[in-house]
Amino acid sequence: MHPIQHQLHSDHHHMQLLLSCLSQEIDCFDFDSQRSPDMEIVVSALDYFHVYPDKWHHPAEDVIFKRLLDKKLDEKVILKKLLREHEKISLETVKINQLFQTAADDCIVSVTDLVNNAREFISLQRAHLNTENEFIYPLLSEIFDADEWKAIETEIKAEVKIHDDPLFNKISKKEYKHLYNYIIDSEKQK
Ligand SMILES: [Fe+2]
Numbered sequence: 300m301h302p303i304q305h306q307l308h309s310d311h312h313h314m315q316l317l318l319s320c321l322s323q324e325i326d327c328f329d330f331d332s333q334r335s336p337d338m339e340i341v342v343s344a345l346d347y348f349h350v351y352p353d354k355w356h357h358p359a360e361d362v363i364f365k366r367l368l369d370k371k372l373d374e375k376v377i378l379k380k381l382l383r384e385h386e387k388i389s390l391e392t393v394k395i396n397q398l399f400q401t402a403a404d405d406c407i408v409s410v411t412d413l414v415n416n417a418r419e420f421i422s423l424q425r426a427h428l429n430t431e432n433e434f435i436y437p438l439l440s441e442i443f444d445a446d447e448w449k450a451i452e453t454e455i456k457a458e459v460k461i462h463d464d465p466l467f468n469k470i471s472k473k474e475y476k477h478l479y480n481y482i483i484d485s486e487k488q489k
């Protein structure tokens with residue numbers, strides 16, 4: 300498997316872990332929850348979606364999906380939908396980050412707004428990931444040979460400012476330390 304393809308698969312796994320953490324914390328806003336939500340976890344997880352998946356993962360997929368559109372495939376409608384969703388997800392990520400940052404800064408935001416927006420964000424991300432996993436990712440090994448992966452890598456390097464995953468590769472912000480430990484602990488409890 301080419302390193303780019305490997306990275307895309309790891310990203311999906313990591314995003315699924317983060318969405319589970321987010322979902323768990325958002326459920327803590329419910330009136331019958333045993334504890335309060337950990338806002339630091341929520342804010343860090345949302346920040347991560349803004350600084351990595353939206354800056355590397357989705358732009359890298361854009362390069363790959365556009366190449367797939369040039370092939371003879373039945374999945375073109377799905378590919379076009381996924382490309383449009385990358386734009387929508389990017390806008391929604393900015394919006395939800397602003398909303399939770401406002402709440403974290405002690406400004407008044409209604410709990411209903413926080414919970415509804417967060418649940419919509421989680422389900423948008425999950426539906427997008429599931430569609431890619433089910434219909435598109437299985438095609439990647441079939442369609443691209445080693446030479447095309449090399450060309451894809453060159454194109455991504457030229458078009459996307461590649462930076463390492465700031466959470467799972469090398470923790471780049473001290474705020475992510477708590478999030479990282481939370482994810483590791485959640486995985487241990489499974
Ligand atoms: Fe995507």
Ligand SMILES: [Fe+2]
Nearest residue numbers: 356360428431
């Ligand atoms: Fe993806």
